[in-house]
Amino acid sequence: xxxxxxxxxxxxxxxxxxxxxxxxxxxxxxxxxxxxxxxxxxxxxxxxxxxxxxxxxxxxxxxxxxxxxxxxxxxxxxxxxxxxxxxxxxxxxxxxxxxxxxxxxxxxxxxxxxxxxxxxxxxxxxxxxxxxxxxxxxxxxxxxxxxxxxxxxxxxxxxxxxxxxxxxxxxxxxxxxxxxxxxxxxxxxxxxxxxxxxxxxxxxxxxxxxxxxxxxxxxxxxxxxxxxxxxxxxxxxxxxxxxxxxxxxxxxxxxxxxxxxxxxxxxxxxxxxxxxxxxxxxxxxxxxxxxxxxxxxxxxxxxxxxxxxxxxxxxxxxxxxxxxxxxxxxxxxxxxxxxxxxxxxxxxxxxxxxxxxxxxxxxxxxxxxxxxxxxxxxxxxxxxxxxxxxxxxxxxxxxxxxxxxxxxxxxxxxxxxxxxxxxxxxxxxxxxxxxxxxxxxxxxxxxxxxxxxxxxxxxxxxxxxxxxxxxxxxxxxxxxxxx
Numbered sequence: 001x002x003x004x005x006x007x008x009x010x011x012x013x014x015x016x017x018x019x020x021x022x023x024x025x026x027x028x029x030x031x032x033x034x035x036x037x038x039x040x041x042x043x044x045x046x047x048x049x050x051x052x053x054x055x056x057x058x059x060x061x062x063x064x065x066x067x068x069x070x071x072x073x074x075x076x077x078x079x080x081x082x083x084x085x086x087x088x089x090x091x092x093x094x095x096x097x098x099x100x101x102x103x104x105x106x107x108x109x110x111x112x113x114x115x116x117x118x119x120x121x122x123x124x125x126x127x128x129x130x131x132x133x134x135x136x137x138x139x140x141x142x143x144x145x146x147x148x149x150x151x152x153x154x155x156x157x158x159x160x161x162x163x164x165x166x167x168x169x170x171x172x173x174x175x176x177x178x179x180x181x182x183x184x185x186x187x188x189x190x191x192x193x194x195x196x197x198x199x200x201x202x203x204x205x206x207x208x209x210x211x212x213x214x215x216x217x218x219x220x221x222x223x224x225x226x227x228x229x230x231x232x233x234x235x236x237x238x239x240x241x242x243x244x245x246x247x248x249x250x251x252x253x254x255x256x257x258x259x260x261x262x263x264x265x266x267x268x269x270x271x272x273x274x275x276x277x278x279x280x281x282x283x284x285x286x287x288x289x290x291x292x293x294x295x296x297x298x299x300x301x302x303x304x305x306x307x308x309x310x311x312x313x314x315x316x317x318x319x320x321x322x323x324x325x326x327x328x329x330x331x332x333x334x335x336x337x338x339x340x341x342x343x344x345x346x347x348x349x350x351x352x353x354x355x356x357x358x359x360x361x362x363x364x365x366x367x368x369x370x371x372x373x374x375x376x377x378x379x380x381x382x383x384x385x386x387x388x389x390x391x392x393x394x395x396x397x398x399x400x401x402x403x404x405x406x407x408x409x410x411x412x413x414x415x416x417x418x419x420x421x422x423x424x425x426x427x428x429x430x431x432x433x434x435x436x437x438x439x440x441x442x443x444x445x446x447x448x449x450x451x452x453x454x455x456x457x458x459x460x461x462x463x464x465x466x467x468x469x470x471x472x473x474x475x476x477x478x479x480x481x482x483x
Contacts, residue, residue, distance in 0.1 A: 004029070005426075006070040008060065008210070009416035011222060012052060012079035012149050014038065014099065014244060018410050019059035021070045022417035024426050026437025028408055029070050032062035038099065045101035049085055049093045052149075053156055053207075060208045072210050075157055075200065076217040076420030078225035078412050079150035084128035086143040091155045094142045098128045103332075105131035124148065130182045145188050150219040158198035158216035166193035166220040166267050193220040193267075194423040194430075217423035223247070223277075224267040225415030230380035230406055231438035233268070233431060238376035239275075240362060240395065242383025242409075244283045245326075248365045249275030250376045258372045260328060268430055274374050276327025276365040281320045281358040282385060284336070288354050293347065299388075305348035306355050307390040311397065311453045316340045317461055318353040319468070320361055327365050329465060335472040339464055355391050356454075359398035360461045366399065378402045378443075382411040392442075397450040398458065407439040414438070 006021040006029055015038065021029040034055035039046045063070075085097045098104075109127035116123070129146035132139060145161045155161050178184050191197065199213035219225070223241055230239050232251050241247035249262075256263050256274040266273045280287075289295065289302055297305070321334035338353065366376060379401050381392055386409040396403040408414045418433045427433035 004067075004070045005073045006067070007417040007420040008063070008072045008075040009413045009420065010056060010059075010075070010077040010153060010219075011225070011410065011413040011416060012077060012153055013222065013412075014080045014101070017052060017055040017059055018413050019056065019063055020410065020413045020417065021063050021067050021072070022414060022437075024421055024437075026408070026414065026417070026439065028410075028414075030063045030066035031410065031413070032059040032066070034058040038101070039096065040101065043103045045099045045103075046096035047083075047099055049097050049152055049156075052097075052153065056153070057207050060210070064209050072214055073426075074196075074215045074217050074420040074424045075210075076416040076423065077150045077153040077157075077219040078222045078416045078419075079148065079153065079219070081148050081150070081221045082124045082128065083149040084125035084132070085147045085149060085152040086129070086132055086139060087145050087147060087152065087155070087161075088142055089144045091145075091152070091159065091161065095132070095136065095139045097149065097152075098132070102128070104135075108134070126182065126187070129186065133182050140183075143186060146186050147188070148221070150221070151188070154197055154216055154218060157200055157204050159201050160197040160216075161188040162191045162195075162197055162218060163188045164193050164195075164218035164220060165190040166224055191218050193218050193224075194419050196423050215424055217420045219416055219419060220267065222412040223249075225412040225419070226382050227267055227273070227415065228418045228430065228434060229408065229411030229414030229416075229438065230382055231404075231434055231440070232266070232271075232380065233434060235271070236375060236377035238366075238379045238401070240379055240381045240386075241277070242282060242381065242385045244280065244286075245278055246281030246358060246361065247275060247277035247327075248362045249273045250366070250369060250374055252374050256369075256372065256374055258369050258374065261369055262327065274369055278361050278365070279321070279326050280323040281361050282383070284318070284320045284322055284354050284358065285351070285385075287322060288350060292350070297347065302347070302351040303355075303388045303390050306351035309348045309352040311356075311394075311450045312457050313349045313352040313356060314345065315342075316345050316349050316353045317457065317464065318350075318357040319461075319464055320354070320357040321465075321472075328368065331469070333473050333476045334465065334469070335475065337464070337468060337472075355394050356398065356457070357461070358385075358391070359395045359454075360458055362395065363398055363458060364462065376401050378404050380404050380406060380411075381409070382406070383409060389442075389444075392444055393447075396444045396446040398454045400446050400451050402446065403444045404440050405442040405444070407441045
C-alpha cells in the first residue's frame with residue numbers, strides 16, 4: 001500500500017458527523033465535521049438520514065481538499081444508537097430515523113426485555129422497529145429493512161443491508177422476534193463488525209469523489225468504537241465517553257455482577273464492559289455558554305474562567321440533570337439545579353460548577369461498580385471535552401485516578417479506522433491495531449489535596465438529588481412546565 005494509504009472513518013453522531021482520513025499508523029491526516037438538525041419534541045426525537053448523507057458528502061469533500069494525496073483504501077462507519085432507520089429495498093428511508101433519544105417505544109422495550117432476557121441498550125433497534133410495525137402499519141408495509149444508523153450509512157455506501165454485530169450486540173432470535181410481531185426478514189442477516197460488506201457503489205463513489213469498489217467495512221456503535229480508539233485493552237482500563245450525554249465504563253476480565261449497572265461484552269475477546277450512561281453532562285457546558293450566557297463567551301473562555309476558580313467553586317454545586325438523568329438514578333423527571341449561589345459567584349464559578357458536576361456524575365456511576373471490585377486504574381477521556389486540561393484535571397482529582405488524554409480525542413472516529421484496518425488485513429486483529437494506532441498526548445495524576453476538597457463537595461452533591469427529588473417532580477407537574 002502507498003505511504004499515504006488511509007482509512008476513511010465516519011462517526012455519525014447525534015448532532016454532527018465527524019470524518020477523518022486516518023493513516024494505517026493511526027495518525028489523522030485530515031479531519032472534518034458537518035452538522036445536521038434533530039426534530040424533537042416531548043417523547044419524540046427524529047432525524048432525516050438524507051441529512052446524514054449530505055453531511056457525509058460535505059465532510060468528505062473537505063477531507064479530499066485537505067489531504068489530496070491520501071489514498072482511501074477502506075471506509076468504515078460507527079454511529080449513534082440505538083437509532084433505527086426503516087428503509088425500502090433500495091435503502092431509501094420510509095420514514096425519518098428514530099433516534100436513541102426517542103422515548104415512544106418504552107412498552108415494546110419492556111416486552112422484549114421480558115421475552116429475551118436482555119434489557120435496555122442490548123436490545124438495539126428491536127423495540128423501535130416493533131413500535132413502527134404496530135403503530136405505523138402503512139410505513140411498515142413499505143419497509144424492507146430496519147437498520148442501525150451505522151448500518152444504514154454502510155448500505156448507502158455499498159448497497160448491502162446487514163446487521164453489523166460486534167461483541168456486546170444482541171443477535172435477535174427470529175422466533176422471539178416473530179412472536180413479538182416483528183417480521184424477522186426485516187432485520188437483515190448478522191455480520192461481524194470488521195467484515196468487508198462490499199465496495200463503494202458508482203453512485204456513492206461519485207458523490208464522495210472516491211474510487212468505485214473501495215472496500216466498505218461493517219462498523220459498530222460509537223460507544224464501542226470509542227473503547228477501541230481510546231486504547232482500552234486490559235481490565236481496569238476505563239472510559240469517559242464524553243459527547244453530549246456522557247458516560248463511564250471500565251473493562252473487566254469476566255462477566256461482572258453489579259446490580260443496576262450496564263453490563264455487556266466489550267469489543268475485545270475476553271473482556272466485559274460495566275458502566276452507565278448519563279443524559280446531558282456534556283451538553284451542560286454548551287447550555288451554559290449559549291442559553292444562559294447568550295453566546296457571549298467561547299468554550300475556551302469559559303474553561304479559562306473556570307480554571308481561575310478554586311476547586312469546589314467557592315461553595316457552588318450544580319446538578320447536571322438538564323434532560324432528566326439515566327444512570328445511576330434513572331429519573332426522566334429529574335431537573336438541573338445550581339445550589340449555593342451568592343452574589344459573589346460569577347461566570348467562572350458557574351462554569352467551574354458545571355465541569356465539576358460532570359466529574360461528580362461519573363463518580364456517582366463508578367461508585368457501586370468499584371465497590372463490587374471493578375476498579376478503574378486509569379481513565380481515558382474522549383471527545384471535544386478532553387481538549388480542556390482544566391476539565392481533565394478536575395476528573396483526575398474527583399475520581400482519584402490518573403487521566404490519560406489520547407492524541408486523537410475523536411476516539412470513535414479512530415475506533416472506526418481501527419476496525420477498518422483489521423477488516424482489510426492491514427492489522428491482524430483488534431489488539432494489534434490498537435497498539436499500533438493509539439497514542440496518548442498526556443497523563444494527569446490526581447492531586448491528593450484537591451481530592452480531599454472534592455470528597456467533601458461530593459458528599460454534598462450526593463445529598464442534593466434525594467433532598468430535591470420531590471420538588472423537581474412537583475415543578476414538572478406545574479402547568480406550563482418545560483419538559
